[in-house]
Amino acid sequence: MAHIVDTHVGKKIRQRRWLIGMTQQKLAELVGIKFQQIQKYETGANRVSASRLWDISEALGVPVAFFFEGIRNVSEETAEKENVPADLLGDKEALDLVRSYYSIPENQRRRLFELARVLSDVA
Numbered sequence: 001m002a003h004i005v006d007t008h009v010g011k012k013i014r015q016r017r018w019l020i021g022m023t024q025q026k027l028a029e030l031v032g033i034k035f036q037q038i039q040k041y042e043t044g045a046n047r048v049s050a051s052r053l054w055d056i057s058e059a060l061g062v063p064v065a066f067f068f069e070g071i072r073n074v075s076e077e078t079a080e081k082e083n084v085p086a087d088l089l090g091d092k093e094a095l096d097l098v099r100s101y102y103s104i105p106e107n108q109r110r111r112l113f114e115l116a117r118v119l120s121d122v123a
Contacts, residue, residue, distance in 0.1 A: 005071065007044030009053070012067040014042040016060045018095040030059035 002010075017027055024042075028035040031052065040046035041056075048056065057064045101109060 002044035003047070005068075006047050008071050009048055009067045010042045010044040012069070013038075013048075013056060013060070015095065016062055016066070017042075018092060019099060020060065021099065022060070027056070027059055031055045 013027075017024070024035040024038040028038045031038075032055070033052075037046065041048050041052075053064055053067060057066065101112070104112065
C-alpha cells in the first residue's frame with residue numbers, strides 16, 4: 001500500500017504536469033527515464049527519490065517544496081463542507097478548466113471570475 005506522502009507527491013507531479021500541458025512522455029524525456037516510471041510516481045506506486053524529485057521539479061519549473069504543499073491540510077471533511085471534491089487538483093477536468101481560465105485575457109478573466117462568484121452566491 002502506498003504511503004500517504006508518496007501519493008500526495010505523485011498527485012502534485014500530475015497536477016503540475018497537467019497544468020502546464022506536459023505529457024508523461026515529455027516529462028520522462030526531460031528527466032531521463034521511461035514514461036511508465038512517471039505513471040508509477042503519479043499514482044504513488046513508486047517513491048520518488050530526492051535526486052529524481054529535484055530533476056522533476058526542474059523539468060516542471062517549480063521548487064521541490066511545491067510537491068509537499070498542503071500535505072498537512074489534506075482533509076476530506078473540509079472539502080465536503082465546502083462542496084468541493086476532496087481531490088480537486090487531481091481532477092483532470094478541473095485542471096483543464098484552470099488552464100483554460102488562465103488563457104483568457106486578464107480583463108475578460110476578471111469579469112468571468114466576478115460572474116462565477118455571483119452565480120455561486122446565488123446557488
